[in-house]
Amino acid sequence: xxxxxxxxxxxxxxxxxxxxxxxxxxxxxxxxxxxxxxxxxxxxxxxxxxxxxxxxxxxxxxxxxxxxxxxxxxxxxxxxxxxxxxxxxxxxxxxxxxxxxxxxxxxxxxxxxxxxxxxxxxxxxxxxxxxxxxxxxxxx
Amino acid sequence: xxxxxxxxxxxxxxxxxxxxxxxxxxxxxxxxxxxxxxxxxxxxxxxxxxxxxxxxxxxxxxxxxxxxxxxxxxxxxxxxxxxxxxxxxxxxxxxxxxxxxxxxxxxxxxx
Ligand SMILES: Nc1ncnc2c1ncn2[C@@H]1O[C@H](COP(=O)(O)OP(=O)(O)OP(=O)(O)O)[C@@H](O)[C@H]1O
Ligand SMILES: [Mg+2]
Numbered sequence: 001x002x003x004x005x006x007x008x009x010x011x012x013x014x015x016x017x018x019x020x021x022x023x024x025x026x027x028x029x030x031x032x033x034x035x036x037x038x039x040x041x042x043x044x045x046x047x048x049x050x051x052x053x054x055x056x057x058x059x060x061x062x063x064x065x066x067x068x069x070x071x072x073x074x075x076x077x078x079x080x081x082x083x084x085x086x087x088x089x090x091x092x093x094x095x096x097x098x099x100x101x102x103x104x105x106x107x108x109x110x111x112x113x114x115x116x117x118x119x120x121x122x123x124x125x126x127x128x129x130x131x132x133x134x135x136x137x138x139x140x
Numbered sequence: 141x142x143x144x145x146x147x148x149x150x151x152x153x154x155x156x157x158x159x160x161x162x163x164x165x166x167x168x169x170x171x172x173x174x175x176x177x178x179x180x181x182x183x184x185x186x187x188x189x190x191x192x193x194x195x196x197x198x199x200x201x202x203x204x205x206x207x208x209x210x211x212x213x214x215x216x217x218x219x220x221x222x223x224x225x226x227x228x229x230x231x232x233x234x235x236x237x238x239x240x241x242x243x244x245x246x247x248x249x250x251x
Contacts (some may be wrong), residue, residue, distance in 0.1 A: 048199070104193050105195060114178055
Protein backbone atom coordinates (compact mmCIF):
# COMPACT_ATOMS: atom_id res chain seq x y z
CA UNK A 1 0.00 0.00 0.00
CA UNK A 2 2.97 2.33 -0.48
CA UNK A 3 3.55 4.50 -3.53
CA UNK A 4 0.57 3.58 -5.63
CA UNK A 5 -1.95 5.99 -7.09
CA UNK A 6 -5.40 4.84 -8.21
CA UNK A 7 -7.50 6.66 -10.75
CA UNK A 8 -10.76 5.73 -12.33
CA UNK A 9 -12.72 7.05 -15.28
CA UNK A 10 -16.28 6.55 -16.50
CA UNK A 11 -16.51 6.27 -20.28
CA UNK A 12 -19.94 7.40 -21.49
CA UNK A 13 -21.75 5.42 -24.21
CA UNK A 14 -22.02 6.77 -27.74
CA UNK A 15 -20.50 10.13 -26.93
CA UNK A 16 -17.85 10.95 -29.50
CA UNK A 17 -17.48 14.51 -28.30
CA UNK A 18 -16.14 13.15 -25.01
CA UNK A 19 -14.37 10.06 -26.30
CA UNK A 20 -10.68 10.34 -25.54
CA UNK A 21 -11.20 12.44 -22.43
CA UNK A 22 -10.13 9.71 -20.03
CA UNK A 23 -6.93 9.11 -22.01
CA UNK A 24 -6.21 12.84 -22.28
CA UNK A 25 -6.79 13.30 -18.58
CA UNK A 26 -4.50 10.39 -17.67
CA UNK A 27 -1.88 11.70 -20.07
CA UNK A 28 -1.77 15.11 -18.44
CA UNK A 29 -1.67 13.58 -14.94
CA UNK A 30 1.31 11.41 -15.91
CA UNK A 31 3.09 14.38 -17.47
CA UNK A 32 2.61 16.37 -14.26
CA UNK A 33 4.04 13.47 -12.26
CA UNK A 34 7.14 13.72 -14.42
CA UNK A 35 6.80 10.28 -16.03
CA UNK A 36 9.14 9.73 -19.02
CA UNK A 37 7.50 11.14 -22.19
CA UNK A 38 8.01 7.89 -24.15
CA UNK A 39 6.14 5.95 -21.46
CA UNK A 40 3.40 8.58 -21.34
CA UNK A 41 3.00 8.25 -25.11
CA UNK A 42 2.70 4.45 -24.93
CA UNK A 43 0.08 4.67 -22.19
CA UNK A 44 -1.88 7.38 -24.02
CA UNK A 45 -2.02 5.44 -27.29
CA UNK A 46 -2.91 2.10 -25.70
CA UNK A 47 -5.56 3.61 -23.49
CA UNK A 48 -7.16 5.72 -26.23
CA UNK A 49 -7.65 2.71 -28.48
CA UNK A 50 -9.33 0.85 -25.64
CA UNK A 51 -11.42 3.83 -24.62
CA UNK A 52 -12.68 4.43 -28.16
CA UNK A 53 -13.49 0.72 -28.60
CA UNK A 54 -15.69 0.93 -25.51
CA UNK A 55 -17.61 3.78 -27.11
CA UNK A 56 -17.85 2.32 -30.62
CA UNK A 57 -18.29 -1.38 -29.96
CA UNK A 58 -19.75 -1.47 -26.44
CA UNK A 59 -21.88 0.87 -24.33
CA UNK A 60 -19.15 2.79 -22.59
CA UNK A 61 -17.62 1.37 -19.43
CA UNK A 62 -15.12 1.98 -16.69
CA UNK A 63 -11.34 2.35 -16.69
CA UNK A 64 -9.25 1.80 -13.57
CA UNK A 65 -5.63 2.87 -13.55
CA UNK A 66 -3.01 1.98 -10.96
CA UNK A 67 0.29 3.85 -11.09
CA UNK A 68 3.21 2.42 -9.14
CA UNK A 69 6.95 3.09 -9.32
CA UNK A 70 7.31 -0.08 -11.45
CA UNK A 71 4.41 0.14 -13.90
CA UNK A 72 1.16 1.68 -15.02
CA UNK A 73 -1.76 -0.73 -15.13
CA UNK A 74 -4.96 0.01 -17.03
CA UNK A 75 -8.08 -2.13 -16.66
CA UNK A 76 -10.86 -1.34 -19.14
CA UNK A 77 -14.16 -3.02 -18.40
CA UNK A 78 -17.37 -2.85 -20.40
CA UNK A 79 -20.74 -4.58 -20.39
CA UNK A 80 -21.03 -4.55 -24.17
CA UNK A 81 -21.78 -7.41 -26.57
CA UNK A 82 -18.43 -9.14 -26.01
CA UNK A 83 -16.10 -10.59 -28.65
CA UNK A 84 -16.87 -14.05 -30.03
CA UNK A 85 -13.47 -14.72 -31.63
CA UNK A 86 -10.68 -12.81 -29.89
CA UNK A 87 -7.95 -14.18 -32.16
CA UNK A 88 -9.80 -12.85 -35.19
CA UNK A 89 -10.50 -9.48 -33.53
CA UNK A 90 -6.78 -9.12 -32.75
CA UNK A 91 -5.79 -9.45 -36.41
CA UNK A 92 -4.57 -6.26 -38.06
CA UNK A 93 -7.26 -5.07 -40.45
CA UNK A 94 -10.20 -6.91 -38.87
CA UNK A 95 -13.07 -4.55 -38.07
CA UNK A 96 -16.83 -4.73 -37.67
CA UNK A 97 -17.16 -0.93 -37.48
CA UNK A 98 -20.27 0.27 -39.36
CA UNK A 99 -20.09 2.85 -42.17
CA UNK A 100 -21.04 5.87 -40.05
CA UNK A 101 -18.11 5.08 -37.74
CA UNK A 102 -15.74 4.47 -40.64
CA UNK A 103 -16.64 7.90 -42.01
CA UNK A 104 -15.11 9.39 -38.87
CA UNK A 105 -11.79 7.70 -39.63
CA UNK A 106 -12.18 4.57 -37.50
CA UNK A 107 -12.41 0.99 -38.68
CA UNK A 108 -8.87 0.27 -39.89
CA UNK A 109 -8.84 -2.69 -37.52
CA UNK A 110 -5.64 -1.44 -35.90
CA UNK A 111 -6.91 -0.53 -32.44
CA UNK A 112 -6.35 -3.86 -30.70
CA UNK A 113 -2.98 -4.41 -32.48
CA UNK A 114 -1.92 -0.93 -31.31
CA UNK A 115 -2.91 -1.76 -27.74
CA UNK A 116 -0.77 -4.89 -27.84
CA UNK A 117 2.14 -3.09 -29.50
CA UNK A 118 2.25 -0.18 -27.07
CA UNK A 119 1.74 -2.13 -23.85
CA UNK A 120 4.31 -4.42 -22.23
CA UNK A 121 1.63 -6.81 -21.01
CA UNK A 122 -1.72 -7.22 -22.72
CA UNK A 123 -4.64 -9.43 -21.79
CA UNK A 124 -8.19 -9.52 -23.07
CA UNK A 125 -11.09 -11.49 -21.64
CA UNK A 126 -14.49 -11.44 -23.21
CA UNK A 127 -17.80 -13.25 -22.92
CA UNK A 128 -20.48 -12.80 -25.53
CA UNK A 129 -23.52 -11.12 -24.01
CA UNK A 130 -21.61 -10.19 -20.84
CA UNK A 131 -18.78 -7.86 -21.77
CA UNK A 132 -15.08 -7.36 -22.31
CA UNK A 133 -12.19 -6.62 -19.96
CA UNK A 134 -8.84 -5.51 -21.29
CA UNK A 135 -5.84 -5.31 -18.95
CA UNK A 136 -2.67 -3.55 -20.07
CA UNK A 137 0.57 -2.80 -18.29
CA UNK A 138 3.30 -0.42 -19.32
CA UNK A 139 6.59 -0.73 -17.41
CA UNK A 140 8.19 2.44 -16.08
CA UNK B 141 11.46 24.34 -38.48
CA UNK B 142 9.15 25.37 -35.67
CA UNK B 143 5.34 25.41 -35.73
CA UNK B 144 5.70 29.20 -35.52
CA UNK B 145 7.60 29.24 -38.84
CA UNK B 146 4.68 27.49 -40.50
CA UNK B 147 2.23 29.95 -38.92
CA UNK B 148 4.20 32.95 -40.19
CA UNK B 149 5.04 31.58 -43.60
CA UNK B 150 1.55 31.75 -45.10
CA UNK B 151 1.63 28.49 -47.08
CA UNK B 152 -1.48 27.36 -45.23
CA UNK B 153 -4.40 29.23 -43.67
CA UNK B 154 -4.10 29.32 -39.87
CA UNK B 155 -7.36 28.08 -38.40
CA UNK B 156 -6.23 27.95 -34.80
CA UNK B 157 -2.98 29.04 -33.22
CA UNK B 158 -2.05 26.69 -30.39
CA UNK B 159 0.21 27.03 -27.39
CA UNK B 160 3.10 25.04 -28.88
CA UNK B 161 4.53 27.46 -31.43
CA UNK B 162 8.10 26.88 -30.30
CA UNK B 163 7.86 23.17 -31.00
CA UNK B 164 10.14 21.71 -33.67
CA UNK B 165 8.42 19.84 -36.51
CA UNK B 166 10.20 16.58 -37.25
CA UNK B 167 8.47 15.43 -40.46
CA UNK B 168 5.18 15.57 -42.34
CA UNK B 169 2.95 12.53 -41.85
CA UNK B 170 -0.05 11.61 -44.04
CA UNK B 171 -2.90 9.29 -43.05
CA UNK B 172 -6.68 9.46 -42.66
CA UNK B 173 -7.23 6.23 -40.75
CA UNK B 174 -7.12 7.24 -37.11
CA UNK B 175 -5.76 4.05 -35.59
CA UNK B 176 -3.09 3.73 -38.29
CA UNK B 177 -1.99 7.29 -37.57
CA UNK B 178 -2.16 6.58 -33.84
CA UNK B 179 0.11 3.57 -34.19
CA UNK B 180 2.62 4.91 -36.71
CA UNK B 181 2.79 8.69 -36.67
CA UNK B 182 6.13 9.79 -35.22
CA UNK B 183 6.01 12.30 -32.35
CA UNK B 184 6.33 15.96 -33.49
CA UNK B 185 4.82 15.30 -36.92
CA UNK B 186 2.94 17.85 -39.01
CA UNK B 187 -0.09 15.61 -39.58
CA UNK B 188 -1.73 16.09 -42.97
CA UNK B 189 -5.26 14.66 -43.17
CA UNK B 190 -8.78 15.25 -44.52
CA UNK B 191 -10.45 14.11 -41.29
CA UNK B 192 -11.70 17.17 -39.44
CA UNK B 193 -13.71 15.72 -36.58
CA UNK B 194 -13.08 15.75 -32.87
CA UNK B 195 -11.31 12.38 -32.94
CA UNK B 196 -8.58 13.86 -35.13
CA UNK B 197 -7.77 16.28 -32.31
CA UNK B 198 -7.73 13.51 -29.72
CA UNK B 199 -5.32 11.45 -31.83
CA UNK B 200 -3.11 14.48 -32.51
CA UNK B 201 -2.85 15.24 -28.80
CA UNK B 202 -2.35 11.67 -27.63
CA UNK B 203 0.20 10.77 -30.32
CA UNK B 204 2.11 14.04 -29.79
CA UNK B 205 1.63 15.58 -33.25
CA UNK B 206 3.17 19.06 -33.54
CA UNK B 207 0.24 20.41 -35.60
CA UNK B 208 -2.61 19.38 -37.92
CA UNK B 209 -2.89 20.41 -41.58
CA UNK B 210 -6.36 19.80 -43.07
CA UNK B 211 -5.86 19.31 -46.79
CA UNK B 212 -8.10 19.00 -49.87
CA UNK B 213 -10.32 21.85 -48.65
CA UNK B 214 -11.60 19.93 -45.64
CA UNK B 215 -12.62 21.79 -42.49
CA UNK B 216 -12.94 21.21 -38.76
CA UNK B 217 -16.56 20.73 -37.69
CA UNK B 218 -17.77 22.93 -34.80
CA UNK B 219 -17.12 20.53 -31.90
CA UNK B 220 -13.62 19.95 -33.29
CA UNK B 221 -12.92 23.68 -33.65
CA UNK B 222 -14.02 24.24 -30.04
CA UNK B 223 -11.75 21.42 -28.91
CA UNK B 224 -8.80 22.84 -30.86
CA UNK B 225 -9.29 26.21 -29.15
CA UNK B 226 -9.77 24.70 -25.73
CA UNK B 227 -6.75 22.39 -26.02
CA UNK B 228 -4.69 25.01 -27.86
CA UNK B 229 -3.76 22.79 -30.79
CA UNK B 230 -2.36 24.45 -33.93
CA UNK B 231 -4.53 23.66 -36.97
CA UNK B 232 -4.03 24.78 -40.58
CA UNK B 233 -6.31 24.48 -43.60
CA UNK B 234 -5.46 24.30 -47.28
CA UNK B 235 -7.14 23.59 -50.61
CA UNK B 236 -4.02 21.69 -51.71
CA UNK B 237 -4.05 17.91 -52.11
CA UNK B 238 -2.55 15.92 -49.24
CA UNK B 239 0.66 15.10 -51.07
CA UNK B 240 1.36 18.69 -52.07
CA UNK B 241 0.68 19.99 -48.57
CA UNK B 242 3.02 17.42 -47.07
CA UNK B 243 5.62 18.15 -49.75
CA UNK B 244 5.64 21.84 -48.81
CA UNK B 245 6.44 20.89 -45.22
CA UNK B 246 9.08 18.43 -46.43
CA UNK B 247 10.78 21.03 -48.63
CA UNK B 248 10.90 23.55 -45.80
CA UNK B 249 12.44 20.96 -43.50
CA UNK B 250 15.06 20.03 -46.08
CA UNK B 251 15.71 23.47 -47.56
N1 LIG C 1 -14.82 -3.53 -26.25
C1 LIG C 1 -15.25 -4.24 -27.30
N2 LIG C 1 -16.48 -4.84 -27.27
C2 LIG C 1 -16.92 -5.57 -28.32
N3 LIG C 1 -16.22 -5.76 -29.45
C3 LIG C 1 -14.99 -5.20 -29.54
C4 LIG C 1 -14.45 -4.42 -28.49
N4 LIG C 1 -13.22 -4.00 -28.86
C5 LIG C 1 -13.01 -4.48 -30.09
N5 LIG C 1 -14.07 -5.21 -30.52
C6 LIG C 1 -14.17 -5.95 -31.80
O1 LIG C 1 -12.87 -6.17 -32.31
C7 LIG C 1 -12.76 -5.57 -33.62
C8 LIG C 1 -11.34 -5.05 -33.82
O2 LIG C 1 -11.07 -3.96 -32.93
P1 LIG C 1 -9.97 -2.87 -33.33
O3 LIG C 1 -9.93 -1.84 -32.27
O4 LIG C 1 -8.70 -3.57 -33.64
O5 LIG C 1 -10.53 -2.28 -34.70
P2 LIG C 1 -11.73 -1.24 -34.92
O6 LIG C 1 -12.13 -0.64 -33.62
O7 LIG C 1 -12.81 -1.95 -35.66
O8 LIG C 1 -11.07 -0.17 -35.86
P3 LIG C 1 -9.91 0.89 -35.44
O9 LIG C 1 -9.59 0.65 -34.00
O10 LIG C 1 -8.76 0.60 -36.33
O11 LIG C 1 -10.51 2.24 -35.67
C9 LIG C 1 -13.84 -4.50 -33.65
O12 LIG C 1 -14.24 -4.16 -34.97
C10 LIG C 1 -14.95 -5.18 -32.86
O13 LIG C 1 -15.64 -6.13 -33.66
MG1 LIG D 1 -10.70 0.21 -32.36
